[in-house]
Amino acid sequence: MKRTALKDNSYKHTNLFQAAKSAVNGLFYAFKEERNLKIDILVFLVLWCIMLSLNFSVVEKIICCLNWALIVSMEVINTVFERVIDRIWGEDYNEEVKILKDMAAGAVFFLSASLVIIVGALCIVKLGGF
Numbered sequence: 407m408k409r410t411a412l413k414d415n416s417y418k419h420t421n422l423f424q425a426a427k428s429a430v431n432g433l434f435y436a437f438k439e440e441r442n443l444k445i446d447i448l449v450f451l452v453l454w455c456i457m458l459s460l461n462f463s464v465v466e467k468i469i470c471c472l473n474w475a476l477i478v479s480m481e482v483i484n485t486v487f488e489r490v491i492d493r494i495w496g497e498d499y500n501e502e503v504k505i506l507k508d509m510a511a512g513a514v515f516f517l518s519a520s521l522v523i524i525v526g527a528l529c530i531v532k533l534g535g536f
């Protein structure tokens with residue numbers, strides 16, 4: 407990654423529009439670089455097909471989309487976290503790094519499990535399982 411030394415603060419945001427532009431750039435970069443985020447897009451397409459084919463209500467759709475958005479946000483934070491850790495500790499095996507990365511991955515897993523359970527339960531109800 408390119409590093410440039412700037413002595414003034416000209417790179418900082420001066421308004422909300424610039425802040426939003428940087429945030430969107432960050433998101434695009436994360437989606438381009440991170441395999442799991444590409445998988446998340448695929449998950450969203452499958453989720454959307456399920457929601458349409460089983461006639462999820464608006465509230466059910468919002469809950470599922472919100473859970474999916476939380477997964478994506480957590481995945482982005484996890485990626486940042488992994489990169490910072492690698493920069494601080496380096497790439498060599500380290501038991502402390504393993505625990506830290508596993509915990510961060512655990513947060514993504516927890517939200518993913520939540521989406522699977524919610525969508526699974528709604529599918530069972532819609533298909534007349536209850």
Ligand SMILES: Nc1ncnc2c1ncn2[C@@H]1O[C@H](COP(=O)(O)OP(=O)(O)OP(=O)(O)O)[C@@H](O)[C@H]1O
Nearest residue numbers: 442484488496497498499500501503504507508511
């Ligand atoms: N330096 C390290 N020392 C010990 N274990 C590590 C180290 N780096 C990674 N690991 C282990 O490998 C796993 C994957 O870490 P990695 O940095 O490769 O993330 P990744 O490939 O982006 O995976 P994901 O984002 O799916 O968790 C970690 O959860 C951890 O168990």
